[in-house]
Amino acid sequence: MKKSKKIAFSAGIALAIGVINYTGIHYYINSKVDPVTVAYAKDDIPPNTKITKEMVIERSVPSSSLPPEAMVAPSSVIGKYTANNFGISKHSLFYKGKVMAAEKMPNSSVLKLKSGELAFPLLVDLETSLGNSILPDTKVDLFFRGKVETVEKVNGSTITVEKPIYGRIAKGVRVTSVKDTDATNVFSDTKKKQNGGFASPTTGEGKTALAKIYTFAVDEQINEVLNKATLLGEIRPVATGSDEIDTTMSDDDIVSWIEGQSFQSASPNDLVTKKDGDQE
Known part of the structure; x- marks a missing residue:
């Protein structure tokens, strides 16, 4: 009787081992061909x-x-x-x-352009970037700041006086990219803060990367005005939630003034310039 119990016990153990081995092998095979x-x-x-x-x-x-x-x-x-x-x-x-992802591409600012939009780049510093606080895909206003010379009479004498000129060229312009001196995106939406905002990466020295180049999406007309304006003065991005801006000129007047300072060529011959050594 004892012998038969031992045989049954041994058979049970063998069966259990067989089941375990079968299950293990079956799981292993499935894990490989799953x-x-x-x-x-x-x-x-x-x-x-x-x-x-x-x-x-x-x-x-x-x-x-x-x-x-x-x-x-x-x-x-x-x-x-x-x-x-x-x-x-x-x-x-x-x-x-x-x-x-689009924001990781070197040409991310161009990839974000919509039909009819052009990319306008602008060099910035810590002041004009509002302390690194202007983010991609937000909107800002673009202002022109410069000086004009006027002739005035003072105590009977005619003198030339420089006066500031300040006005808004474009309203609600979309920021397509913010890059540092290495043309690397300063902000990445793949590294979100807990509040859902952008996270700012650090440089190799552990310092926060600073904005150096903004790229804006503008239409062809505004792009032309902005390019002319950069030759006359300074373009500044301004983050504002109000239409009431204290300027020396209205939006339309500042654009008209910039256009008025531009050379209007009647023919290609008008663009011929005098070379060194040419006689008057």
Whole structure:
């Protein structure tokens, strides 16, 4: 009787071990061949191209066959861009570092332009950037600040006097990018603060990166006025929530004044300038 119990006990242990081994092997095999849905390029995708849904196909492959840097989910690549120097070949996987969000692209300021918009760049410093507080995708007003010479009579004498001129050229202009001296985006919306705002990255020395170049989205007419204005004085971005701005001229008058200072060529011959050594 005791012998039969021992045989039954041994058989039970053997059976349990067999079940455990079978389960373990089955789990191991499943973990290796467990199919996952992966994004592949339907056709060749050139560099610097926005990836659309139509460019992506899905395939089911074993999870163990995927390289560690592969971007698996189609949603992780759709809406992003191929890197400037790296396209995606037909039927290839998408890889991290080769597919970027728009704000990570070197030409992010251009990618954000809408139809009919031009990119207007502006050098800034700590003062004109309002202490690094003007963020991408916000709107500001652009003002012109300069000086004009007027002739006045003082005590019977005619003298030339410089007077300030200040007015708004454009209202509600969108900021498309804020970059530092290395042309790197100062702010990144992939590093959110707890309050939902932008996080400011630091330099290699641990200091906060400072804004050096703003890029604004403007229409063709405003772009022309702004470019003329930079030759006459200074352009300043102003963050304001009010239309009542204390200026020396109205918006229309400042634009008209800037246009009036510009040379209007009647023909290409009018642009011929005197060279050194030319006789009067």
